[in-house]
Structure formats: C-alpha cells, structure tokens
Amino acid sequence: MPRLEVLKTYKMYIGGQFPRTESARYYALADKKGNVIANICLGSRKDFRNAVEAARKAFGDWSGKTAYNRSQVIYRIAEMMEGRKSQFVNELVLQGLTPAKAAAEVSQAIDLIVYYAGWADKYQQIYSSVNPVASKHFNFSFPEPTGVVSIIGPETPSLLGLVDAVIPCITGGNSCIVLASETQPLGAVTFAEVLATSDLPGGVINIITGTRKELLAQYASHMDVNAIVYYGTDKAEIKAVQENATLNVKRAIIRSGIGTPGPELINDTLETKTTWHPVGY
C-alpha cells in the first residue's frame, strides 16, 4: 500500500524549545532545479529579542558550570551528532553538495566539536598569567566569558561554519544566538535537534533562521548582547556591525570565513580579568 511521506517542519530553536517565528512568515527553500524542498521560518526582530532573553537566562548556569563539566556536555553534542550523520549528509546533498563533499563536511564538523570539548578545561591555562608588579601584590589575570554573544554565521560551509561559530563561543562559557545560513539552513535546524537531545541546557545556543538584511542591525544593536561575531566580507555590513556595536561597547569580532581551529577562537569571546591581591602586610 502506498504511504504518504511525513515531511519535517523546520523550526527555530529558542530557549530549548522549537517555536515557529512569532511573525508567522516563512521563505521557500529551493534546490538547484528550483523545486521547493522546505519552508523555512523567516525570523523577526522579536524572535531575536526572545532568544536574547533566553540566552541571558541560560548564561548564569552555563558559565557557572565547571570547565570539566562543560567539556563533557560539548563532547556529548558530538556523540549525538554522530548518530544522525546520514541525516546531515542528506540535507547537505539536498542543498546542492556532492555526497562526498557533504560526508566530509559532516565528519569535519563532528571532529571539530570533539576538538573544542578537549579545550574546555585547557584554554584557561593558556590565557592566564601571573604578572610581575612593582608593589606588594600577587597580580594575576584569567579569562572569563563575555556573556551573551550574537553570531551572524557564515553562508557556506553552512554546517561546518555553524559549528565553527557556536562551539568555541560556548566552550568559553558564553551563551549565544546564531543566525543560520540563509541559503542552506537545513543543517542548522537539525543541529538544533541534536542540541536538544544532548545535555546542553536550553538557551545556551539559540538558532534563528531568516535574512541578514533584516536581522543584522538587530544582532548588532541589542543592548543586552555583549559581543557580536560576524562572518563575511561585505564592507557595508561590517560597517553597520561596528557602528551599532558602539551603542553598548560590545565586542565586535569580524571573521572573513572559518579559520584554523584553535584556542584563539575561544579567546575571541573571552574577557581577561586581572586581580590585585595584597600580600606581605
């Protein structure tokens, strides 16, 4: 007997929930031949505002976890992703990649998560120091998470780029709101399902789908966002990000594309705190 296929509704990921956009809008995602493969939520500034609230709420708990615990949770994300590898590959193929390239991108993305899981309790040693000072103080510096980070993710590679954008950020104890690739958003939504079944608390990573054009200014201007990471090379967009970031002096990190993995990417969204502790009195 023939069976009706059950199609997946692609939704956003905010505060550990999967809401549709409050604006009730969507855009049709087509493959290369022009066939519609999915309807994607066209996220609004209010969705972003809700996501910032969720991220702010989640920040205290996540940043307060021990580094070792964060490491385990991030590793668990990789475990969950490994189990759904074929789904990620299928979606990348649907969006135009060759099967070989798609498989390579998914494997790379999973390995990258494992890589940063390892760094979670190690970057602190690299970016800490005991500083020589000319007074009777024990003076030391150590990194702390910046807070809520908004991320304009790269268009391509859509899945590896998303992982490159969010994982170093949360490894450092931040919470974030990421704008998924507009042209290849499927992987981001499935990644949200992976997050929901891992041990990551809701709200630490929030994923919005929609357009840069509409949301860029919101990502950069929201006063409760402490840093913005922008992927791209569009000069006008970079200028807009930097100008809006001055409103509350948020840190603006501009990346032209995904780079070499390393603790530097974690450090981008860290802040160094220095303590002067009196000794010898």
Next chain:
Amino acid sequence: MSYKLPKYIPVERVEIDTIGVEERVARLNTRSIKKESKVEALKMALTMMDLTTLEGKDSEGKVKQLCYKAAHLHDVFPGLPTVAAICVYPTMVATAKKALGNAKINVAAVSTAFPSGQGPMSVKLDDTKFAVDNGADEIDMVISRGKFLAGEYSFVFDEIAAIKEACGKAHLKVILETGELETLDNVRLASDIAIAAGGDFIKTSTGKVQPAATLPVTLVMLEAIRDHYYKTGIKIGMKPAGGIAKSKLALQYLVMVKETLGIDWLNNELFRFGASSLANDVLMQLVKEQTGVYQSLDYFSKD
C-alpha cells in the same frame, strides 16, 4: 466612633463560567495596541504601580533605595511620572515615610499576619494599628483562607470589617490570595464578601503563593466590582499583584480593566499593579520605543 461596623448578610453566590472567562480573556489579549497608545499606556502603568519589597531580608537601606527609585524611575528619561505607592512590611513604614519626604507617593503596608493570615485577631489589629500609627496611607490585609474554605464566611466578613475600622483614614486593600481559593466561584464569592465588608480595593495575591495574579482571576474580580457598581454606584478599586513582570502583560490588564469597568477605573485611585520587577521592564520598553533599540537591565537601577 464615627465608623459603623457593617453586619454580615450572606452574599448571594454568583456562579462563574470558567470556560467563558478564559475565552473572554483570550479574546481581549488579541487586541492590537498601536505605538502611540502603547507608550501612553506604559506611562499610565507606571503611575499605577505599587513598587513592592516584601522579603524577610528587607532592611532600612533596601527600603530607602526603593523609595528613591519610586521617585526617580529613570532620570535620564525626561517626563516620567512617579509610581503610586511603595508597598512594605509595617516595620518599614516609618523609614519609607521619611525617605519619600514630600514626594506624592503613598506608603502601603501589608498587615494582618501577612502573608498567611494565620494569627490571632488581636495580633492582626495591632499589626494594622502599628502601620497606621507609623503613617501608612494604605493597608493591604490578607483574608483567612482556611476559614473561607471551611465555609465560615461570617468570620471572614467580620475580620475584614474590624480591620477596616482599625484602618481609620487609611485605604484598605483586601488580599484574597486567589491561588489558594481553588475555584473561580470562590474568587467571586470572596470578592463579594470583601466588598460588602468595606474593602476599598480588592487584591488578588500576596505574591508568596503560586499561581499569583492571573488574567482570568482578575476578570472575575473586575466583574464583581462592576456588579457592585451597578447595584450601589460605589466604585471599588482593583489590584492584581504577583507575577506581573512584563509590559505586555501589564497592557493586557489595562485593556481588560477598560473593557470591563470603563475609563473611570484607569487611574491609580482605582487600579494598581503590585509588582517589583515590572517597573524596569516598562522603562526598558519606553526607552526602546524612544531609541528603537532593545534594552538591557544593566542600564536600569534595580531599586
């Protein structure tokens, strides 16, 4: 003595259609409010606020800070009103009164063994008199929910009447603690008893019990006020309290008041919000409307 104690006459029970109430609330919540109206409504909400601190850890310093906040909501934003009142425990009334000075902000005190109301009558009367003697302009009393649920309505009535007498010139708000009354029928009955016994305001909750104020419960209480007004021409005030932390929710309450009781009730003589964190959310929305940028609590004083 000028005040004459009312005598308890069993009030007629009004049955509430729970589904109908919920549908009415849902319908009212879909009202769209345009930008200019929203800004005006938010400013109005500020003037109706009872800025509240009711913690065991309250100190004189905390109350003084809150009083300053009440008079200076957000000084960088010109043209803001002040809140209606500060709501504190009786022991903090004198401190609040002094801290507020000449500002036209009332001091409300919770009394009658707040929040449980489980104390002997003598203690409740002393509690109230102490607050009034220290200068409280308003008294927020709690009813004995245990007695109410046991069906001793005359006890509840007499208690409210006695406290009203002890209040003297101070306004009396009667807290029903609707979260413990179980049904909307009970909420309506308690509202009617509180109004008949002399309460100037009826108030939903202490804020110490969940659920606190909800829209359906408030609608039932507003209807009790409306029916009393139709019968007697006397206007009773309403104060939802507890759990109202967002501007959007505050606007929904205002819409409901307007639609149920009319414009006469849209002022702080007859409508109040009991809240601690609502003020800052309203301020954030006002600044957002002014600047176009979503705000952060980092830039608003806590109290």
